[in-house]
Amino acid sequence: MGSTGESRQPFEPFRIKVVEAIPNPSPERREAALVRAGYNLFGLLSDEIRVDLLTDSGTSAMSDRQWAGLQTGDESYAGSRNFTHFEAVAREITGFPHILPAHQGRAAENLLFSAMVQPGMIVPNNMHFDTTQAHVRHKGGIPQNLAISEAYDPRSEHPFKGDVNLERLQALLDGPDRPRIPLVMVTITNNTGGGQPVSLTNLTAVSAICQAHHVPLYLDMCRWAENAYFIKEREPGMSGLSIGEIGHRIFALADGATMSAKKDGLVNIGGFVATRDAELFDRLKELLILYEGFPTYGGLARRDLEAMAIGLREAMEFDYLAYRVGQVRYLAERLEARGVPIFRPVGGHGVYLDVTRFLDHMDPKELPGQALVVEIYREGGIRTVEIGSIMFGDSEDGSHPPLELVRLAIPRRVYTSSHMEYVAECVGRVYARRKSVRGLRMTHSPERLRHFTARFAPL
Numbered sequence: 001m002g003s004t005g006e007s008r009q010p011f012e013p014f015r016i017k018v019v020e021a022i023p024n025p026s027p028e029r030r031e032a033a034l035v036r037a038g039y040n041l042f043g044l045l046s047d048e049i050r051v052d053l054l055t056d057s058g059t060s061a062m063s064d065r066q067w068a069g070l071q072t073g074d075e076s077y078a079g080s081r082n083f084t085h086f087e088a089v090a091r092e093i094t095g096f097p098h099i100l101p102a103h104q105g106r107a108a109e110n111l112l113f114s115a116m117v118q119p120g121m122i123v124p125n126n127m128h129f130d131t132t133q134a135h136v137r138h139k140g141g142i143p144q145n146l147a148i149s150e151a152y153d154p155r156s157e158h159p160f161k162g163d164v165n166l167e168r169l170q171a172l173l174d175g176p177d178r179p180r181i182p183l184v185m186v187t188i189t190n191n192t193g194g195g196q197p198v199s200l201t202n203l204t205a206v207s208a209i210c211q212a213h214h215v216p217l218y219l220d221m222c223r224w225a226e227n228a229y230f231i232k233e234r235e236p237g238m239s240g241l242s243i244g245e246i247g248h249r250i251f252a253l254a255d256g257a258t259m260s261a262k263k264d265g266l267v268n269i270g271g272f273v274a275t276r277d278a279e280l281f282d283r284l285k286e287l288l289i290l291y292e293g294f295p296t297y298g299g300l301a302r303r304d305l306e307a308m309a310i311g312l313r314e315a316m317e318f319d320y321l322a323y324r325v326g327q328v329r330y331l332a333e334r335l336e337a338r339g340v341p342i343f344r345p346v347g348g349h350g351v352y353l354d355v356t357r358f359l360d361h362m363d364p365k366e367l368p369g370q371a372l373v374v375e376i377y378r379e380g381g382i383r384t385v386e387i388g389s390i391m392f393g394d395s396e397d398g399s400h401p402p403l404e405l406v407r408l409a410i411p412r413r414v415y416t417s418s419h420m421e422y423v424a425e426c427v428g429r430v431y432a433r434r435k436s437v438r439g440l441r442m443t444h445s446p447e448r449l450r451h452f453t454a455r456f457a458p459l
C-alpha cells in the first residue's frame with residue numbers, strides 16, 4: 001500500500017492534533033459487562049471497550065477544517081448560509097438538482113419510502129441493509145434482494161460482488177409484478193454482503209433496464225466514494241478518472257439517492273435525500289417538515305451542515321481513500337496471516353469474518369455469529385457486530401439464507417496500524433482456541449430491528 005516500502009501498513013495522510021484516551025477494562029469488568037448487556041454488545045458502555053469496531057457510521061474523526069467549519073455555524077432557522085454551502089456541494093457531487101438534508105440515512109429512507117411505497121409494493125435492491133429493509137416493511141412494502149450469486153459465496157474473488165443480478169431484475173420488471181414496483185434501489189457499497197462494490201458497467205445496465213420499464217432508480221449512496229475507489233482500481237478504463245468524475249458517471253445513471261453522511265460524509269451526524277423529480281421533491285419537502293424540520297436544516301444544527309459540506313469533499317480525496325481502503329486491507333492481511341477465514345475480497349469499510357468456516361464445529365441454532373462477537377470482546381475488549389441470522393434471519397424473503405458474518409467495521413481516520421495489529425492478534429487467539437467457543441440462545445427478541453436490543457444467554 002503506497003509509500004511505506006516493505007511493510008503493507010498504509011500511510012496515514014494526516015497527523016494527530018487531539019487525542020482521546022482508550023479505556024482498558026479488566027477481564028472481570030468485561031465479563032460483568034457482558035452479563036449486564038445480555039450478551040448484546042449494543043448494551044455496552046464505551047468505557048468497557050478497548051477498540052470499537054461496532055460501526056463505521058458516525059464514528060469518524062473530523063478534520064481541523066471541519067471543526068473550524070462548526071464555528072461558522074449560522075443558526076438561522078431558515079435560509080442559513082451553511083445550508084447554501086451544503087446544498088451546493090451535494091449538488092456538485094451528485095448532479096441531482098433537489099437536495100433535502102436529514103439527520104441521518106434512515107430519516108432519508110423514511111422520507112423516500114413514505115412518499116413512494118404503498119402496502120403490497122415490492123422494492124428490489126442488490127441487498128437491503130437493516131434499516132432500509134425495516135423502512136420498506138414499515139410502509140407495508142416487500143424488500144427483495146437481487147444480488148448476483150457470487151455475493152453469497154465468501155470465497156468468490158469476483159471484483160464487484162455488489163452487482164445486481166440483471167436477469168432477475170429484468171424478469172421481475174417484465175413480469176406481472178411490474179405495477180407493484182415503485183422504484184429500484186442499489187446500495188453502494190453492499191454493506192450486508194461484505195462492503196462489496198457495484199461496477200459502473202452493472203449500474204449502467206441496471207439503469208437501462210429501469211428506464212426501459214419507466215421505473216425510477218435510486219442509490220443508497222452512503223459509501224459511494226469507497227465504491228468509486230474500487231471502480232477506479234478495478235474497472236477497465238477507469239484508472240485515469242478522479243473519484244469525483246467517477247461519481248458523476250455513477251449518479252448520472254440514477255434518479256436520486258439517499259445518503260447517510262455518517263459514512264462517506266465524515267461527520268458524526270447527517271444525511272440527505274436527493275432527486276431529479278420536482279414533483280416528488282415537493283412531497284418529500286412536506287414530509288421533511290413533518291418529521292425532521294424546515295428544508296434548510298432537516299433535523300440538524302446548521303453547523304452540522306457546514307461540517308457535512310466539508311466532509312463530503314474530504315471523503316473523495318484520493319490519498320485519503322487509498323489510506324482508508326489500505327487500512328482495511330492491512331487488517332485483513334494480518335488476520336489471514338493467522339489463518340482467520342474472512343469474506344473475500346476485502347471490502348471498503350471493514351473486514352467481515354466468515355463465521356461458517358471460523359466456527360465450523362457449531363450448529364447454526366447455537367447462534368455462532370453472536371457467540372463469536374462475544375468471544376472477541378471477551379478476548380480483547382473489541383466490539384464488533386453480527387451480520388447474519390440475528391440481523392437478517394427474521395426477515396428472509398425466501399430467495400437466500402443470510403450470510404453468516406461478523407463485521408469488524410473500521411471508523412474513518414480514528415485508529416492506527418498498531419490498533420489493527422492488536423485486533424488481529426486478539427482475533428487470531430480466538431481462532432486458535434475456537435473449539436472452546438460456546439453457543440448462545442436468544443432470551444428476548446423484539447419484532448423489528450431486533451439485533452439492536454435482543455438479549456442472549458450462554459447455552
Ligand code: P71
Pocket residue numbers: 054055056057104105106107129130131132187191220222260261262271385409
Ligand atoms: C452500519 C450502519 C449503522 C449501524 C447498523 C448496525 C449497527 C450499528 C450501526 C447504516 C446504513 C447503511 C446503509 C447501506 C442506510 C443506513 C442507515 N449503517 N444504508 O453499517 O449501512 O443510515 O445509520 O445514518 O440511519 O453500521 P443511518
